[in-house]
Amino acid sequence: MADAAKRNSYLDENQNRFIEQLQQWLAIPSISTLSEHKADVARAADWVRERLQAIGFPEAKTIATTGHPLVYAESMLDKNTPTLLVYGHYDVQPVDPVKEWQTPPFEPTIRDGNIYCRGASDDKAQVMLVLAALEAWFAVNGALPINVKILLEGEEEAGGASITRYVQDNPELLQADAALICDTHMVHPEQPSLVTSLRGILYTEITVSGAKTDLHSGSYGGVAPNPIHALCILINRLKGEDGVIQIPELAAATPTPTAAEKSFLQEDPLHIQDALCTEMGVTELVGEKNYPPLERLGVRPTLEVHGIRGGFTGEGAKTVIPATALAKVSLRLPANIDPDDAFTWLQKAVRRNMPAGHRVQLTNLHSGKGFYIHPDSRYIQAASQALESVYGTPPVFMREGGSIPIAALFDTILKTPVVLMGFGLPDDTIHAPNEKFSLDQFNKGMKTVADFLGRLAGQPTGPAT
Amino acid sequence: MADAAKRNSYLDENQNRFIEQLQQWLAIPSISTLSEHKADVARAADWVRERLQAIGFPEAKTIATTGHPLVYAESMLDKNTPTLLVYGHYDVQPVDPVKEWQTPPFEPTIRDGNIYCRGASDDKAQVMLVLAALEAWFAVNGALPINVKILLEGEEEAGGASITRYVQDNPELLQADAALICDTHMVHPEQPSLVTSLRGILYTEITVSGAKTDLHSGSYGGVAPNPIHALCILINRLKGEDGVIQIPELAAATPTPTAAEKSFLQEDPLHIQDALCTEMGVTELVGEKNYPPLERLGVRPTLEVHGIRGGFTGEGAKTVIPATALAKVSLRLPANIDPDDAFTWLQKAVRRNMPAGHRVQLTNLHSGKGFYIHPDSRYIQAASQALESVYGTPPVFMREGGSIPIAALFDTILKTPVVLMGFGLPDDTIHAPNEKFSLDQFNKGMKTVADFLGRLAGQPTGPAT
Numbered sequence: 001m002a003d004a005a006k007r008n009s010y011l012d013e014n015q016n017r018f019i020e021q022l023q024q025w026l027a028i029p030s031i032s033t034l035s036e037h038k039a040d041v042a043r044a045a046d047w048v049r050e051r052l053q054a055i056g057f058p059e060a061k062t063i064a065t066t067g068h069p070l071v072y073a074e075s076m077l078d079k080n081t082p083t084l085l086v087y088g089h090y091d092v093q094p095v096d097p098v099k100e101w102q103t104p105p106f107e108p109t110i111r112d113g114n115i116y117c118r119g120a121s122d123d124k125a126q127v128m129l130v131l132a133a134l135e136a137w138f139a140v141n142g143a144l145p146i147n148v149k150i151l152l153e154g155e156e157e158a159g160g161a162s163i164t165r166y167v168q169d170n171p172e173l174l175q176a177d178a179a180l181i182c183d184t185h186m187v188h189p190e191q192p193s194l195v196t197s198l199r200g201i202l203y204t205e206i207t208v209s210g211a212k213t214d215l216h217s218g219s220y221g222g223v224a225p226n227p228i229h230a231l232c233i234l235i236n237r238l239k240g241e242d243g244v245i246q247i248p249e250l251a252a253a254t255p256t257p258t259a260a261e262k263s264f265l266q267e268d269p270l271h272i273q274d275a276l277c278t279e280m281g282v283t284e285l286v287g288e289k290n291y292p293p294l295e296r297l298g299v300r301p302t303l304e305v306h307g308i309r310g311g312f313t314g315e316g317a318k319t320v321i322p323a324t325a326l327a328k329v330s331l332r333l334p335a336n337i338d339p340d341d342a343f344t345w346l347q348k349a350v351r352r353n354m355p356a357g358h359r360v361q362l363t364n365l366h367s368g369k370g371f372y373i374h375p376d377s378r379y380i381q382a383a384s385q386a387l388e389s390v391y392g393t394p395p396v397f398m399r400e401g402g403s404i405p406i407a408a409l410f411d412t413i414l415k416t417p418v419v420l421m422g423f424g425l426p427d428d429t430i431h432a433p434n435e436k437f438s439l440d441q442f443n444k445g446m447k448t449v450a451d452f453l454g455r456l457a458g459q460p461t462g463p464a465t
Numbered sequence: 466m467a468d469a470a471k472r473n474s475y476l477d478e479n480q481n482r483f484i485e486q487l488q489q490w491l492a493i494p495s496i497s498t499l500s501e502h503k504a505d506v507a508r509a510a511d512w513v514r515e516r517l518q519a520i521g522f523p524e525a526k527t528i529a530t531t532g533h534p535l536v537y538a539e540s541m542l543d544k545n546t547p548t549l550l551v552y553g554h555y556d557v558q559p560v561d562p563v564k565e566w567q568t569p570p571f572e573p574t575i576r577d578g579n580i581y582c583r584g585a586s587d588d589k590a591q592v593m594l595v596l597a598a599l600e601a602w603f604a605v606n607g608a609l610p611i612n613v614k615i616l617l618e619g620e621e622e623a624g625g626a627s628i629t630r631y632v633q634d635n636p637e638l639l640q641a642d643a644a645l646i647c648d649t650h651m652v653h654p655e656q657p658s659l660v661t662s663l664r665g666i667l668y669t670e671i672t673v674s675g676a677k678t679d680l681h682s683g684s685y686g687g688v689a690p691n692p693i694h695a696l697c698i699l700i701n702r703l704k705g706e707d708g709v710i711q712i713p714e715l716a717a718a719t720p721t722p723t724a725a726e727k728s729f730l731q732e733d734p735l736h737i738q739d740a741l742c743t744e745m746g747v748t749e750l751v752g753e754k755n756y757p758p759l760e761r762l763g764v765r766p767t768l769e770v771h772g773i774r775g776g777f778t779g780e781g782a783k784t785v786i787p788a789t790a791l792a793k794v795s796l797r798l799p800a801n802i803d804p805d806d807a808f809t810w811l812q813k814a815v816r817r818n819m820p821a822g823h824r825v826q827l828t829n830l831h832s833g834k835g836f837y838i839h840p841d842s843r844y845i846q847a848a849s850q851a852l853e854s855v856y857g858t859p860p861v862f863m864r865e866g867g868s869i870p871i872a873a874l875f876d877t878i879l880k881t882p883v884v885l886m887g888f889g890l891p892d893d894t895i896h897a898p899n900e901k902f903s904l905d906q907f908n909k910g911m912k913t914v915a916d917f918l919g920r921l922a923g924q925p926t927g928p929a930t
Contacts, residue, residue: 032781033779033780033781033782033783034779034780034781035780093783093785094777094779094783096777096779097679100678100679157782157783158781158782159781159782185684199683201683201784203782203784210745210747211745211746211747212745212746212747213565213745213746213894213897213898213899214562214565214894214896214897214898215745215894215896215897216867216894216895216896216897217767217769217771217795217797217896218664218666218797218865218866218867218868219650219865219866219867219891219895220741220744220745220762220866221762221767221769221797221866222708222752222753222758222761222762222763222765222767222797222866223738223741223750223751223752223758223761223762224741224745224747224750224751225745225747225751226751226769226770228700228770228771228772228773228792229700229704229769229770230706231697231773232696232697232698232700232701232770232773233697233700233701233705233706235693235694235697235698236697236698236701239694240698241695241698241820241821243687273688276685276688276689279676279685280675280676280677280678280680280685280689280690281676281677281678282675282676282677282689282690282822284821284822285688285689285822286688286689286690286691286820286821286822287687287688288687293687293688296687296688297685297686297687297688298687300687302682302686302687304682304686304691304694304784304786305691305693305694305697305775305776306682306693306776306777306782306783306784306785306786306787307693307775307776307777307778307783307785307787308693308696308697308773308774308775308776308778308790309773309774309778310770310772310773311770311771311772311773311793312559312561312771312772312793313772313773313774313791313793314498314499314559314561314772315498315499315500316497316498316499316623316624316830317498317622317623317624317668317771317793317795317830317831318498318558318559318622318771318772318793318896319666319668319769319771319795319867319896320558320771320772320896320897321769321771322771322772325773326778327693328776328777328778328782328783330682330782330784332682332683332686332687355706355751356706356749356751357747357749357750357751365781365782366782400683400684401683401684401685401686401687402681402682402683402684402784403683426684429678429679429680429681430681430684431679431680431681431682431783431784431785432678432679432680432681432785433678433679434678
């Protein structure tokens with residue numbers, strides 16, 4: 001315990017430096033989906049590789065891929081000690097609408113105990129707090145308490161094709177007793193939580209075409225195909241105001257939560273619904289009336305339109321009927337549903353619901369399987385104890401609505417139990433303007449991860465129970 | 466008749482010069498709806514003022530307005546001779562999508578007997594052919610055969626607020642026996658036509674808002690308002706796949722065509738439907754099944770979505786639920802319906818059909834009344850004879866689907882009969898990429914307008930019959 005106190009002191013004393021280093025990293029606009037930022041993504045990879053080398057992983061390296069590079073490092077002590085595989089990502093989401101940012105998206109700015117920057121919560125600060133915890137072990141104890149492998153990617157926001165191939169090709173190199181992913185959020189700053197379930201995702205683009213060229217609405221309106229209109233009709237048919245997704249195969253495959261889960265979802269003891277309303281600035285939650293909001297949020301499949309574009313939307317008026325229109329549409333999927341199956345079902349639904357006189361193309365932009373771990377897993381239990389030691393209260397176990405395909409990948413390919421211990425907060429506005437991360441969560445997160453590493457040292461190796 | 470032949474020879478001999486001058490004018494990107502082109506619009510006004518001064522209107526002037534300038538010129542011979550008010554516009558539509566243009570939108574290019582450029586058909590070539598006809602009278606006869614007033618505007622594609630005010634403020638200055646507008650198209654290169662009816666237009670913007678900020682779909686999807694989705698539902702409710710507009714007041718106010726008109730619309734003797742399918746590159750016409758396509762095209766009201774925008778539509782994937790979404794929606798209105806009434810009806814329909822949990826704002830971007838003139842008007846008859854003399858066949862009378870608010874304005878404020886004699890062709894793709902104007906139509910158009918001016922010389926002045 002003396003050592004644990006020393007590590008915590010080390011973390012407190014060095015926090016300002018960690019944050020300054022984080023600011024350097026955050027300032028690199030590593031937007032993985034925009035090809036003009038390719039060099040920035042590579043710079044962000046180099047930056048974290050150098051940081052790993054500095055703290056105790058002298059052989060940390062970047063690994064070239066057909067996409068953005070991976071970063072890999074390891075510190076192997078002893079075959080009889082458990083091995084933890086740490087995952088994180090150094091790429092970030094695009095920043096539009098830029099004008100809604102209070103400070104520029106890539107100028108990390110500290111206000112009111114938070115650091116604001118694109119990528120702050122998702123995922124650079126969370127990777128950085130793990131690095132700080134590892135550094136504390138090296139600095140105070142001279143070594144880590146367990147074997148650690150670190151694998152960071154730069155395509156988490158862009159489909160993750162490279163890491164998927166890498167994991168599939170290198171299962172032995174990556175073999176571990178457990179994996180740690182700090183890329184989620186806690187339900188409340190004073191109520192730690194662990195994510196035991198993630199939904200899968202299928203992300204598609206729908207392109208609708210009508211006439212061979214844009215048309216003047218005065219000369220052709222009334223008889224011309226209007227792809228924007230057809231796309232609106234299609235989207236309304238896929239999901240109406242009642243929130244019910246009109247894909248019967250998906251409805252049939254959606255599991256029912258256990259009675260215990262259902263009662264938690266229905267009772268909402270943490271008042272998550274109120275928090276959601278406040279975060280969104282709304283007075284009512286929308287969606288399927290037959291399910292409690294928390295079940296809609298984390299358990300039920302969702303269909304969301306993320307973007308739509310067609311015709312003239314500039315200043316003023318243009319009386320055009322465009323030749324094409326486009327939408328980005330995703331399905332979030334319960335962990336048991338294969339995204340490839342869901343794509344086939346969606347294709348059928350799109351074909352069935354497309355208004356006459358138009359052509360439609362559905363493209364699978366990316367997909368990822370869901371994930372589930374039992375709360376009784378010894379790694380989840382170790383994480384619980386670490387959280388309780390820092391926060392003073394045990395965590396709740398949550399089903400998370402988002403998708404982290406890498407969790408499913410580790411689970412499926414490496415057969416490694418995955419601990420999803422994130423330190424984000426619900427109001428971090430990830431993927432949106434003014435993304436931030438709490439400095440207090442940074443502090444508690446470093447200490448929790450340092451504690452968690454120590455608890456694993458006592459564990460047996462081999463298959464988890 | 467000797468003089469008429471001389472004027473036609475003059476027009477033939479000088480056509481190349483007219484086209485070269487037109488190319489200079491077309492090269493000016495006078496896009497009136499985009500504020501960054503304000504100086505270009507002014508340059509296009511100056512260019513045509515100088516041209517008017519050169520051909521015989523030494524006192525031609527530009528008139529400053531709160532928007533883009535007007536250009537005015539007159540040549541007054543004799544109070545007992547009829548006065549013709551000529552209208553045209555020198556502003557043009559935006560050019561996006563630019564990548565679909567075969568040659569850059571503001572590099573006038575001659576291919577296959579057409580001149581390609583944004584604004585070629587709508588409306589610079591048509592103004593230019595009127596100027597050529599006037600020049601021929603000055604050059605061959607030393608003067609025009611009648612009094613002519615010319616009023617050109619630079620806001621036709623942007624609502625026309627300035628000319629509306631100017632006409633309202635200066636009815637005596639603009640007093641005329643008839644007005645000539647060359648800003649429409651003929652049904653076929655070998656079948657001249659005159660437009661005796663124009664629909665009105667109401668052009669609106671619909672903005673839908675949900676949460677106070679963009680949201681991550683994994684964390685909020687299933688319970689969050691999605692403004693894109695709500696906008697799609699709203700648009701589908703305003704008009705479904707059956708093409709029926711769900712605005713009961715509009716349906717009640719829509720007139721029924723006469724039996725003669727109905728039979729023309731139903732029989733489609735000019736095979737316009739086939740031509741429409743070819744122009745659009747489609748095999749079927751969409752819209753209200755209970756009305757023949759030609760009635761849907763030119764007589765029935767229409768509701769069209771011209772543009773839609775929301776969320777992320779760049780390369781790749783972003784799992785955002787945006788805070789707002791926007792659409793541009795117009796109604797085309799039978800001539801008897803007041804656009805202000807239609808706006809009130811649309812507001813009610815939008816409120817009634819808006820999905821719960823979202824806010825909506827409907828903005829009237831611009832509107833214009835429709836127009837109707839009886840084919841027996843003596844000015845329509847003079848135009849018919851002029852067309853027959855050049856094309857060898859009399860024109861058909863058409864109801865045109867487009868809107869030319871200025872025709873309604875002249876009709877309502879000046880009480881001036883309006884002759885809509887356009888020389889565009891159905892495949893000119895106005896408002897769309899690769900807009901063009903036929904050089905053969907330019908030649909015939911100049912000659913027809915020159916002939917028309919001569920026919921008016923014999924007419925009485927005063928109220929038309």
